[in-house]
Amino acid sequence: MSIYETLSHIQVELKAPKNLYNSFGKYKYRNAESILEAAKPLCAKHGCTMTVSDEVILIGSRYYIKATATVQDKDGNAASTTALAREDETKKGMDGAQITGTASSYARKYALNGLFCIDDTKDPDSDEYHNQTTAEPQRDTNAAAARLAARAECQRAVKSYCQKNNADEADAWKLISETIGKPSKDFTAEDWKQGQQIAEAWK
Incomplete structure (x- = not known):
């Protein structure tokens, strides 16, 4: 049996x-x-080994995780199969390991999706999912209030950092x-909370 026949059985x-569940958006999702x-x-069952590896590559002037x-x-x-995710141009507020780790997680998920033919078109980071969910009216007022409160706290943290360090808020x-x-x-509310944590971690 060829490796592609074996892979087909695994798929x-x-x-x-x-x-995994996002309580604000009320959707389930998977990660790498x-x-x-x-x-x-399944790989063990079919006598295979599975590996996932990363490398940093330069395309033009930007670094990507492959x-x-x-x-x-x-x-x-x-x-x-391979997948690419771009590293941020700047490392302001996060060290190199954190920037690379974020890009690595994203690239690994989509490399695995390709290898095992997993369709994530309705996952939270896809356009189709976004279009489907944002077309629905916001019915949960408690969730909306939580989102607004989290946004306000994030905005406060960003403004405080920029004022203390003479930094540009747009950046x-x-x-x-x-x-x-x-x-x-x-x-989402969770995103705003994460943004607040990022801003408060800046020195």
């Missing part, structure tokens, strides 16, 4: 449930760890948005 048998947890027993997900059989035959918001991975207009 058919793989069940990677969306076992969810996929790995589901795939490891993640490679590989399944290899006992004869050394392998099948791989601060750009960094927070790029770190979280979405524009601030799409932030």
Whole structure:
């Protein structure tokens, strides 16, 4: 049996449930760890090993994390897929390890998606998911209030940092948005809380 036939069996048998839950958006989602947890027993069952690796590459003037997900059989035959995620241009407010780790997690998830033919078009970081969810009117007033409160606290933290350090607020918001991975207009309450933590961690 070729490695691609073996991989096809794993793809058919793989069940990677969306076992994580966003309480504000009321949706379930999966991350790279969810996929790995589901795939490891199947790889063992079919006599394969699975690896996920990263490398930093320079494209133009920007650094990217290139993640490679590989399944290899006992004869050394392998099948791989890759995915890219861009590192932030600046490291203001976060050290290099944190910036790289965020990009690595994103790239690894989508490399695994490609390897195992997992469709994440309705996950929270896809346009389709965004269009479907934002088309619905906001009905939960408590959740909306929590989002507004979290936004206010995040704005306070950013303004406080910028005033103390003579920093530009536009640059601060750009960094927070790029770190979280979405524009601030799409932030959930949890995103605003994360933004607050990022701002309060700046020195």
